[in-house]
Amino acid sequence: MELRHLRYFIAVAEEGSLTLAAEKRLHTAQPSLSRQIRDLEYEVGVQLMIRSVHGIELTAAGRAFLDHARLALTQAEAATEAARRAAQPPRKLFAIGFLTGYEMDWLPAVMEILRAELPSTEVVIHSQDSPDLAAGLICGKIDLAFMRPEKQAPGLKFRLLRKDPLIVLMPRDHALAARSSIRPQDIASQTFIGVSPVRAPTTWAAINDYLKPIGVKPDHQAENLAMGISLVASTGGIGLLPLYSQNLLPKTVVSRPIRGTPPTVDLVIGYNEANTSPLLKSILAKLDDLKFRVTKSSSR
Template identity: 60%
Template sequence: MELRHLRFFVAVAEEGSLTTAAEKRLHTAQPSLSRQMRDLEYEVGTQLFLRSAKGVDLTPAGRAFLDHARLALAQVEAATIAARRAAEPAKASFSLGFLTGQEMDWLSEAMHILRDELPNIDVTVSSQYSPLLADALMRGKLDLAFMRPEPNLPDLAYKVVTTEPLVVVMPSDHRLATRKVIAVQDIAQETFLGMSKTAPVLQAIMADYFERVGLDIHASHEIDNLGMAMSLVASTRGVTLLPAYAQNFLPWSVIARPLAGEPPTIDLVMGYHKANTSPILKLFLSRSNDLIERVRKKLRLTAK
């Protein structure tokens, strides 16, 4: 039995037709394929197909054989990939993480920093809540993350890349929507949507802000992520405070307005483990000031 017999068998089984498998999948003559399948049945020692004018169906033996044929082919493919990787010099790797939604502004510039190194390294990118990014940095799963400065993690180092004001997010037809700026006192009697523990830094900033302005505001619902924020604002007709970058993701049914006075702000940082000795991380950090300035210029142009 040869590998081609298994490949031919799987193609026929999946297509349900010798003719279709021969023409569309295997690019061989149908009589030759039929002969190959008869040879396979002879070697297995039992009938694998029931042939009819409409095509072919698998016998119970054929169905059992199909699972093992697929597994054998998958194992051969895995073995081939492993052999090819072993024959090639190992590439360095660099793992980037992003607070969900921040990729829009920062990913392209991050890759720009690495452009000269890309042929020689494997770069992976992931998107997640900030606490989970911090955990991945601690466990060595990530080299660098654009995230919030999570507290009580002395092994992590942070570099601020931007500081954003919080804005008021509300339904587009809300009674406050016609105003250019919103006084925080005006939202005190509204249904307020707070942050869940997936965003502890933002949660703490909101609490400190409300205490500073002397308002006792309690959340009617808690938000896990940006998508949930937009959905809850639209469905509950509530309001919330979100970092300004959230304005990139507002649907037509939701709008944002700046807060009057001195709004609370939140930092976006580049976080990394102090013990990480990756030369690619060192290179990235050495060029990070240029990255920060390029993104700031883009954001200023977008805001005009």
Template identity: 60%
Template sequence: MELRHLRYFVAVAEEGSLTLAAERRLHTAQPSLSRQIRDLEYEVGVPLLSRSVRGVELTEAGRAFLEHARLALGQVQAATEAARRAARPAKATFVLGFLTGYEVDWLAGAMCVLRDVLPDVDVTISSQTSPDLAAALMQGTVDAAFMRHEPDLPDLAFVLLTRDPLVVILPSDHRLVSRETVRLQDLTEDPFIIVSRTAPTLRLVIDEVLARSGVGITPAHEVDNLSMAMSLVSSTRGVSLLPAYARNFLPWSVVSRPLTMDGEPPGIDLVLGYRKEHAPELLRLFLSRVDDLIVRATRPT
């Protein structure tokens, strides 16, 4: 008994006709197909099909045999696919994480670098909060991430990409929009909207900026994301401090102005994070091109 006998039998059983099976499914001559079925029945030792002028019908033995024939053919197909997969090397993957929002400025450059050094690798993008990206790096589900320098994570390494200045977010008809820059002293009369501790590194930077200024600003609202911040600025007539990348998402009702203070301008670092002990060749190649990545993302347009 050969596999072709099983395929022929299944085709005839499903078509209910030797002629149709020969023409539609098997592309062979009907007499040849009839002979193959007779050979199969001879080997099995019982009739599998009942022939009449109306076509063919399965006998009780044929119905029992059909179930196992289909199973055997399915197993052969599965074995074939398994062998082919084993013969092909698995395609490498690289998971790149982004603090949500930074894709606008950094994704295009990152993809150019990845295509240069990893042309045959499947790249997956993951957008999350910075603490979630840190956890994903630790778990090995993300290979490298554009994120904040999260503290107390000795197993992670960080490469500085850029320093993002803080800007003041205002309603578009605010009394200060005519100014080129804004001081914190100018904002004491407005409801202040601050990011929550779901962004702990950014919250720490803003808290330090407020403390250093000596200006009596008490947050009126906390927000978990950029969208919520923009909405509250617009709806409460409030103000906020956010990293400059937030300007990519300003609606018409909200504007930004640079923040001025005495001393070093306040800002927050954007870093490329990765796990120290997780350094496969793909990651090393990507890290070797970080300087190119910075040039691509920060050069004037």
């Protein structure tokens, strides 16, 4: 018994017709197909199909044989695919982490730089908070991360990409939305949405240093970027978030710049100094090119 016998039998059983199976599925002549089915039945030793002017019907033996034939064919195809994969050179694995939201700006530029390596490299993307990215770098699960410069991160190195100004988020129908920029004192009388000092310590510190002199304390605390935007929309309050967050705003939320000199947070590339990945070294050597690509793209 050969695999083609199983393939022919399955095609006839599913089409319910020798003619349709021969023409539509197998692209062979009907007499040849009939002969193959007879050969299969002879080898199995029982009648599998009943032929009539109305088409083909499976016998009880044929119905039992069909399930096993499908399984055998599937396993044969899986074995073939496994052999082909095993014969290919192993692909390198390179894991890149992004502070949630930054992948929109930076991932296309990174992939462009890695283009020559992609056929032999499997790129894995992680989207997490900065402390989680630092943990991934430390334990070796992530090779490179776009993140904040975490203080409690032994063994990690950081390279500055840019300083992101904080902007003010508010509902589209908020009274302050009519203004072109927002002063610190404008925030003092509003419901304020803060960020988590645990999940976003760098941003939390920048906001706290900026608003502490005017006595603003958060009425609500967001655990992540999405929650911050949602709280602004649902409470009618105001929040401060890095500039990149404006790429993720729904239509009901708008952003305004801070008047004067706004506070900033550093965006860095983080990596483990013990990581010897050639791809990591390649990207670090092309940081200027990477920054240029992102700047060029965002200015269009």
